Amino acid sequence: xxxxxxxxxxxxxxxxxxxxxxxxxxxETAKAVIDAAAESHxxxxxxxxxxxxxxxxxxxxxxxxxxxxxxxxxVEVAINLDHxxxxxxxxxxxxxxxxxxxxxxxxxxxxKNIAITKEIVQFAQAYNASVEAEVGDMGAVAGDQYTxxxxxxxxxxxxxxxxxxxxxxxxxxxxxxHGDYPAGYRPAFRxxxxxxxxxxxxxxxxxxxxxxxxxxxxxxxxxxxxxxINVGADFMKAQRNAxxxxxxxxxxxxxxxxxxxxxxxxxxxxxxxIELSGSKNKSL
Numbered sequence: 001x002x003x004x005x006x007x008x009x010x011x012x013x014x015x016x017x018x019x020x021x022x023x024x025x026x027x028e029t030a031k032a033v034i035d036a037a038a039e040s041h042x043x044x045x046x047x048x049x050x051x052x053x054x055x056x057x058x059x060x061x062x063x064x065x066x067x068x069x070x071x072x073x074x075v076e077v078a079i080n081l082d083h084x085x086x087x088x089x090x091x092x093x094x095x096x097x098x099x100x101x102x103x104x105x106x107x108x109x110x111x112k113n114i115a116i117t118k119e120i121v122q123f124a125q126a127y128n129a130s131v132e133a134e135v136g137d138m139g140a141v142a143g144d145q146y147t148x149x150x151x152x153x154x155x156x157x158x159x160x161x162x163x164x165x166x167x168x169x170x171x172x173x174x175x176x177x178h179g180d181y182p183a184g185y186r187p188a189f190r191x192x193x194x195x196x197x198x199x200x201x202x203x204x205x206x207x208x209x210x211x212x213x214x215x216x217x218x219x220x221x222x223x224x225x226x227x228x229i230n231v232g233a234d235f236m237k238a239q240r241n242a243x244x245x246x247x248x249x250x251x252x253x254x255x256x257x258x259x260x261x262x263x264x265x266x267x268x269x270x271x272x273x274i275e276l277s278g279s280k281n282k283s284l
Contacts, residue, residue, distance in 0.1 A: 002070040005078045005100040005228070006130035006168045008043040009204035012227040017278030018207075021045035021080060022270055023232030025052040028259055029239075030066045032266035034077055040271055042279040043076040045100070047230060050084045053093075063096045075283040080132065082230070090120055094127045102132040102171070110135070110157050117165045132228075135161050136173030138208050155196040162201045169204040169228055172197065175217075176209035186214040191224055198225030206230065210273070211237075218276055229277055231269075238269040 005019075012019050020037075024030040024046050037044035046066055053059045063079065070077035080100040084090040090101050101124065105116040117133045124131050136153030153172040162170055175189035198205060204227035210218065211233035218229065242265035246253050274280050 001076050002067050003076045003078055003099060004128060004130040005045060005080060008076050008078065009169050009227050013204045017282060018222045018227050018229045019043050019045055019279050020270065020273050020277050021047045021228055021230045022235050023047045023049055023082060025056050027065055028263055029266060030069060032263045033270055034069050034073055036267040036270035037075050038073040040274045041075060041281045041283045042274045043283050045078045045080050047080050047082040049082040050086065050089060059093055059096055063098065067097055087116065091123060094124055094129055098129065100130040104134050106134040106137060110161065114161055114164045117167060121166050130168040132169045132171060132206060133165065133167045134171040138173050138177065152190055153193055155193055158197045159200045162203050169206050171206040171208050176207060176213050189217050191220055194221060194224045194226060204228060215276060222278055231273055235266055235269050238265045
């Protein structure tokens with residue numbers, strides 16, 4: 001079933017679990033994610049990053065085939081534009097058939113972030129699409145630019161933003177960073193940020209940088225009101241490792257066999273996160 005994030009996240013909010021949003025960039029990665037969700041009877045979000053769409057494979061070639069995949073399974077599937085920062089591009093994705101978009105104007109001062117996001121919320125209504133936004137700033141593992149105290153979401157600003165824009169969900173910065181953490185590293189989370197915003201708004205809240213965040217951090221985040229968890233690095237790393245393992249064991253492997261191995265490895269990771277998020281068997 002092809003749907004927007006709005007209803008699936010509202011249900012997750014009511015029932016206190018999170019829906020996984022997995023970064024994909026081609027049909028094979030999307031297939032791995034949707035197949036994992038179908039086999040787990042779980043709702044799922046296919047996250048397509050703006051940077052990937054511009055650098056790798058254009059949304060015009062990806063959107064409708066993924067919609068067809070979604071329509072062929074008996075679980076809820078949304079396509080969400082991840083970290084859309086180009087307003088025209090965000091609108092083009094909605095026109096092309098995305099059921100959800102993230103309007104990431106978090107690099108701007110709060111009031112400009114509000115104005116830009118509100119414009120997209122109003123624009124998305126014509127497409128019956130949902131809108132995610134962000135308040136605060138997410139760091140990255142690459143270059144050791146980890147999320148620091150000054151980048152965390154200010155709860156008062158987030159509460160004001162939610163009430164002013166009418167967004168369907170909000171991404172928070174409270175300790176995680178984008179990317180693949182070093183082995184053994186676990187970020188420290190500011191759970192009070194999540195709790196304060198949730199208690200004031202009861203809006204579905206979003207954790208970005210879920211890869212490597214750690215089981216306990218994720219479980220507590222969900223318990224406090226995180227209803228969408230983004231994962232990219234762990235999903236991609238599992239597929240890269242599968243390629244290495246297959247080629248080490250069978251150097252003459254043909255390309256279709258290699259791709260099949262990556263799909264299976266990706267599915268396994270998605271299923272693990274579906275279990276951790278509490279969304280297994282939560283499809284309607």
